[in-house]
Amino acid sequence: MALKLFQSAMFNLGYSMDNKEEQCKQIEDYPKEEVKSSANNFKASEFQMPLHYPRYRKEDYEKMEEWRVDLLLKQYGISFKGTLDDKRAFAMGTFLWPDQY
16 A cells, blocks of 8 residues: 555656666665654754744733743743843744734
């Protein structure tokens, strides 16, 4: 099943299937340990982009507590040191569109 799917994909991408047996042998001989080890090298501490863009308005940022601003910036991988007003201004400049600012 997987081989037929692979062959179909290669045909659709324009690869020649003249030497099918040789190409299948190369796929079968691919070291499976290498695939497993690369998947296990992922670290949970690596940055992952949040799924949604923040939906706060300018008024929300102006009233936001410092811990919430820090958390929001940290979620997007941003480290910012400064006063609460500086953090709010940075967050507004980062996440608001120009017509919302």
